[in-house]
Amino acid sequence: MDLLLIRHGQSVANEKGLLISTDKDGLTELGRKQSINLAATLERFAFKPSRFYCSPWARARETAELLFDAATPITYDARLAETHPGKYATWLELEFNRAFPDFNANIRNRYEEGESHLEMAERVQAWVESEVRPHVNESGLTVAVAHGGPISVVLQHLLGVPIETHYPSFTVPNASFSYLKWRSDLNRYCLERAGHV
8 A cells, every 4th residue: 555645735834834733723714725736736646535534633534524525534643743833833943943953953951841852753653563564465545644854754764764763864845745655576665656736
C-alpha cells in the first residue's frame, strides 16, 4: 500500500509566525483556498484514499475535510499531532528562538508543560509501525493529513534518515503532499512525487 502525506493549509499561527500554537488553531482564508486547490491537484493524480488518517488538531482536520469526498471516512489519530509546545504555544517563533537559542540543538529538550520533539517523533513512529507497515503488501493508498514535524518524522523513518541526529531533515510547506510508493522489489518505500500549491 502506498502512502500519501499531506500538510495542512496555512493556519492562523503560520500567518502570525507563532512557534507551534495549539490544537485549536484553524485555517486562514488562504489556508482554506490552498486546501481546495490541493484537492484539485490530488484529483488530477487520481489519489484516492483506501485508508484516511488525520491529526485531530483543527488546522489538519479542516484541511482533511476539504480534500476528499465527504463520504470518505477519516480516522483521527492523536499520534499525528504536532509537538505540544506547552506554555510557549502562543509565543512568536522568533522570540522563542531568541530566548532559547540552544533549544533546537537537542531533540530531547522538552517544552515546559509540553513535550520534546523526540517524544513527538516516537509517537509518530509508533503510528507508522501500527498503521502503515502492516499493510505494505496490500493494494491501495494510505493518506495522512498532519503537520510539518510529524511529516518530517515519517519521511525520515521510512527513508532511513536518522531522527535523533538530524531533525528535521525535511521541511514541507503548507498545503503540500509527499507520495511514497511501496517497492516490493526493494522491500522499502521510495519518495516518488512531492508538490504543493
